[in-house]
Amino acid sequence: MDVTHALAAGMGGIRTAGDLVARMQMTRGMRLKQAKEYVAGKLGCTVRDLSDSYAMEQIRGEKGLGRILDHSNLHPGEPNAMTAKFRIAELLGISINSVERFKEMAGI
Amino acid sequence: METKIPTRMGDGFMVEMTRSELRADIENATSEAARKANVPVLTAGEQEHLLDIYASRTAFSAVDIGDQVVLSCDGGGSKMTGNDLQDLLESEQRLGQDILELWHIEYSYKAIKTILPFQQQLMQNAQLMLTAPIQYGAQPNLAFYSKPDGPAENWFELLPRGDIAGARAALDEAMDYATKDFIHVGEGMLEAGADGMDFDTTGGAGDADFLSTLRAVKHLRAKYPEAGVEVGMAGEFVIGVHGELEWEGRRLAGLWPREQLEVCQDAGVTIFGPAVNIRTGKSCCWNTAYALTLIKPCMDVARIPVHPNVGEGVVGVPVNGYPPEDAASRAARACVDILRCDGL
Numbered sequence: 001m002d003v004t005h006a007l008a009a010g011m012g013g014i015r016t017a018g019d020l021v022a023r024m025q026m027t028r029g030m031r032l033k034q035a036k037e038y039v040a041g042k043l044g045c046t047v048r049d050l051s052d053s054y055a056m057e058q059i060r061g062e063k064g065l066g067r068i069l070d071h072s073n074l075h076p077g078e079p080n081a082m083t084a085k086f087r088i089a090e091l092l093g094i095s096i097n098s099v100e101r102f103k104e105m106a107g108i
Numbered sequence: 109m110e111t112k113i114p115t116r117m118g119d120g121f122m123v124e125m126t127r128s129e130l131r132a133d134i135e136n137a138t139s140e141a142a143r144k145a146n147v148p149v150l151t152a153g154e155q156e157h158l159l160d161i162y163a164s165r166t167a168f169s170a171v172d173i174g175d176q177v178v179l180s181c182d183g184g185g186s187k188m189t190g191n192d193l194q195d196l197l198e199s200e201q202r203l204g205q206d207i208l209e210l211w212h213i214e215y216s217y218k219a220i221k222t223i224l225p226f227q228q229q230l231m232q233n234a235q236l237m238l239t240a241p242i243q244y245g246a247q248p249n250l251a252f253y254s255k256p257d258g259p260a261e262n263w264f265e266l267l268p269r270g271d272i273a274g275a276r277a278a279l280d281e282a283m284d285y286a287t288k289d290f291i292h293v294g295e296g297m298l299e300a301g302a303d304g305m306d307f308d309t310t311g312g313a314g315d316a317d318f319l320s321t322l323r324a325v326k327h328l329r330a331k332y333p334e335a336g337v338e339v340g341m342a343g344e345f346v347i348g349v350h351g352e353l354e355w356e357g358r359r360l361a362g363l364w365p366r367e368q369l370e371v372c373q374d375a376g377v378t379i380f381g382p383a384v385n386i387r388t389g390k391s392c393c394w395n396t397a398y399a400l401t402l403i404k405p406c407m408d409v410a411r412i413p414v415h416p417n418v419g420e421g422v423v424g425v426p427v428n429g430y431p432p433e434d435a436a437s438r439a440a441r442a443c444v445d446i447l448r449c450d451g452l
Binding site for chain 2: 001002101
């Protein structure tokens with residue numbers, strides 16, 4: 001069922017900009033249209049690009065926002081996971097809880 | 109003679125219906141929902157589009173390119189590997205989920221309280237390994253606070269005896285315990301780095317279940333203003349087990365989805381998930397029309413994202429351990445196309 005919904009209607013998570021739009025819904029309570037326009041503005045792309053895995057794979061790579069890792073598509077030396085979230089927080093202008101906890105624990 | 113089209117009943121069983129029969133199901137369902145909840149029926153255009161989605165022989169249905177929505181996945185991760193971190197990684201890297209959820213198979217806040225440090229450690233570790241937002245989810249399950257499982261008297265035993273005052277006193281006691289647990293777990297998980305909290309299947313034990321959750325939501329959102337708070341409902345109608353409980357002057361018993369949303373957004377919820385339970389004896393087409401009619405009024409008053417529940421047995425998805433993809437995809441598409449919802 002998870003796969004069905006992802007294919008039928010889902011934005012695509014970190015394959016696209018689904019996680020970024022989701023963050024604006026979660027932390028700011030933005031409606032979908034507003035959240036998509038906000039993220040597209042920050043990325044400098046169109047709203048349609050946000051759920052286009054071809055476009056977003058390149059944009060995420062350029063901006064270091066974390067990408068899907070696959071045997072034929074590896075990116076050693078590029079931000080992912082926690083390091084990518086530092087960049088996502090800065091790009092979107094939001095505070096990400098785990099990033100702030102990481103800074104505290106690492107003494108940054 | 110009209111062509112028969114394969115379609116599903118609410119329990120997932122495949123049947124064949126004509127386009128005329130499906131149209132009649134939509135008309136009947138939207139009329140019944142409108143009458144019960146005192147809301148408008150779906151427009152003629154909406155009914156026609158819903159009919160096109162269901163009167164199709166395709167194995168799968170999907171929204172238009174660019175219309176995709178955010179998926180908040182309660183119970184995200186399949187528990188296939190027996191390892192929470194692996195499940196979350198699969199959900200992010202393979203399933204492409206937008207909002208992930210860490211959860212425990214004992215999916216109640218009362219139970220989670222006893223294993224909170226283990227869940228906190230998992231959350232901290234998961235946050236180091238994943239990029240997508242991870243919320244923590246469980247159910248309020250107020251009934252677990254009544255005897256024999258909990259400390260309060262059992263209101264479901266007191267009510268049939270006519271002891272209404274005793275039942276209400278028991279509910280009041282249970283709500284106090286419950287809200288404290290929700291806050292204890294919520295604070296613990298947010299301190300461990302969670303991006304948000306999910307109160308899944310809220311109102312399952314009626315208006316007291318709902319109120320105990322709203323109190324916790326208000327506390328958590330005030331203390332953690334950057335945290336996401338999702339409330340997913342248990343059903344389309346809040347049952348008045350107590351009957352006199354209010355949220356800021358509004359009685360909770362008897363609320364339909366639009367009023368549930370208004371209460372939730374006033375309390376500080378950032379994502380609202382309306383639920384409409386499936387009728388197994390009706391077609392999925394009937395169930396989807398019924399659900400959309402009840403949920404559609406939410407879209408006009410929402411200040412926060414609305415993610416209709418499309419899990420097993422709600423909003424047009426058959427109540428079946430393996431909801432058929434033809435039915436589940438039609439339900440998802442219908443929600444997006446007709447409601448213009450913010451997520452699922």
